[in-house]
Amino acid sequence: MKITVAADACCGAGQCVLTAPEVFDQRDEDGTVVLLDGTPPAERHDAVREAAALCPAGVIELHA
Structure with a gap:
């Protein structure tokens, strides 16, 4: 994955960070998403899929 x-379209809701904190973070100054791990291990894929589904701005894209 x-x-x-x-990030320029991120609304800063933070659902990604709450769901997959090992993969996503937020900038302190504006809450914009920061990608910590662009190719996470298999054991984090379910959490990443959930984070993408919960993102109200739809800014997280997953690629096979």
Whole structure:
């Protein structure tokens, strides 16, 4: 799995960080998503899929 984020469209809701904190973080100054791991290990894939589904701005893209 490869992850990309469109940080410029992020609304800063933080659902990704709550769901997959090993993969996502937020910038302190504005809450915009920060991708910590663009190719997470298999054991984190379920959490990443859930984070993408919960993202209200739809900025998380998952690639096979």
